[in-house]
Amino acid sequence: MSALPPALLEAFGVAARELGFCSAARLFVREAAKSGGEAIVRQLRDQLGRTYPVLDAVCAAWLDGDRDPALAVDAVQRALHGARAVVVVGFEADALDALIPRLSRQVIYFLSTTPEGDASWERILANYGERVASVDLLSFQRLAGSHTAVLCLLYGVAEQTVHVPPAWLRFFGDDVRAQFRTFVGWDVLRRPMYVYPRWLYEVPHSDFARIV
Incomplete structure (x- = not known):
């Protein structure tokens, strides 16, 4: 499987400034899942998760089956x-x-x-x-x-x-x-x-x- 485009790191940073870390992370995970399912979400976590720990946690939640968390x-x-x-x-x-x-x-x-x-x-x-x-x-x-x-x-x-x-x-x-x-x-x-x-x-x- 090829690596995700390097520009994705910068794109996430831009989205996080406009939407917030958690909202941007859930958006990126939804789109990654539509594109390639679990494998792409894992790849997203591997490539961007250490830079953006909220994204890492949201990827982990999705992979654990928690895909629509309640906001209370x-x-x-x-x-x-x-x-x-x-x-x-x-x-x-x-x-x-x-x-x-x-x-x-x-x-x-x-x-x-x-x-x-x-x-x-x-x-x-x-x-x-x-x-x-x-x-x-x-x-x-x-x-x-x-x-x-x-x-x-x-x-x-x-x-x-x-x-x-x-x-x-x-x-x-x-x-x-x-x-x-x-x-x-x-x-x-x-x-x-x-x-x-x-x-x-x-x-x-x-x-x-x-x-x-």
Whole structure:
């Protein structure tokens, strides 16, 4: 069997910036499976998995028969009940596309860590129209208060730790903990990673009031 094209590595990186690691991984796995079934999914994992550990985990899930993982949208909606605004740290298109229509009474803010005018970020925001606004690390504290919840996208939950996007480390701290209604972690990967979690960071469960 011939190797997958080298450009696929770069293509996945582009897709991950636009869709999120997990959403891009599930898209690539679906397309690989359509193209060549289990053999191509294994090849995708072998060639790209060490560079992109979320993709590695999604390939492993597919090969184990877990091909349509539940996103626990109902549980996340319940965890955010009562908040009038939600600040989202991290981005996953599949998960947020399913959740945001459920939050019709809340104002949604995506935390931006990109330079102003970044084309990828502008495209992400444009997909949600007026439903979502952007807030950055210099201005998010204007949203502080008992009416605002914080939702962070997680990638696998271990016994005492979770993996978070880099933005979480720049956002969260003891000074921030007391300023918001609640902190909810949403595990969009739903399984552990098998290779070193590049691009992500490990933090304790205690960062969050609830993990879904």
